[in-house]
Amino acid sequence: MEPSPQILSIAVVARDALRQRCQAILASAPGPRVLSRGVGLAGARQLLRRYRPSVLLLDAVEAPLQALGVLPSLRRLSPTTGVILLSGDRTPTKVVLEGLRRGAWGYLTERDLPYYLPKAVCTVASREPWIPRRLGAAIVAELRAALQAPNGRAQPRLRLIRGGLSTP
Numbered sequence: 001m002e003p004s005p006q007i008l009s010i011a012v013v014a015r016d017a018l019r020q021r022c023q024a025i026l027a028s029a030p031g032p033r034v035l036s037r038g039v040g041l042a043g044a045r046q047l048l049r050r051y052r053p054s055v056l057l058l059d060a061v062e063a064p065l066q067a068l069g070v071l072p073s074l075r076r077l078s079p080t081t082g083v084i085l086l087s088g089d090r091t092p093t094k095v096v097l098e099g100l101r102r103g104a105w106g107y108l109t110e111r112d113l114p115y116y117l118p119k120a121v122c123t124v125a126s127r128e129p130w131i132p133r134r135l136g137a138a139i140v141a142e143l144r145a146a147l148q149a150p151n152g153r154a155q156p157r158l159r160l161i162r163g164g165l166s167t168p
Helices: 016-028 041-051 064-077 093-101 110-125 133-147
Strands: 007-013 033-039 055-059 082-087 106-109 159-161 164-166
Touching (some): 007 016, 007 110, 016 055, 082 093, 093 133, 106 110
Parallel strands (some): 007 033, 007 055, 055 082, 082 106
């Protein structure tokens, strides 16, 4: 008897076109079966309360500040759900870093969805971050800057935790 395939529950909080694109990519991907449910930003809290998905794909393409604003409350509502920010190709690094600070576990651009979305979802579902290499340098530079005090006094130490930065 074959073992049953792993099933991942994915919530897609995005505008209709992006939500449908993500769902189509995940449905055709080999590997774990994906149960995907999608809503717009207004229905995100209800979706999380009802389904407690493994991963939440959060649309930050057209309104990144709105997505960043709701991210902390979504993380508090469902702390075990890994959030992946979906953004446009020209989203500033500062916006992505702020998303990570606010609790995102990963980040993908729209351009990268067909290539990396299934792998990113599985990675985040297994409690590992999904961050493109180009962000690594920005994260290290930010940590170094935070530890260096411009006035000679020691800055508070930051510790990297899953899903973002926090001060001790």
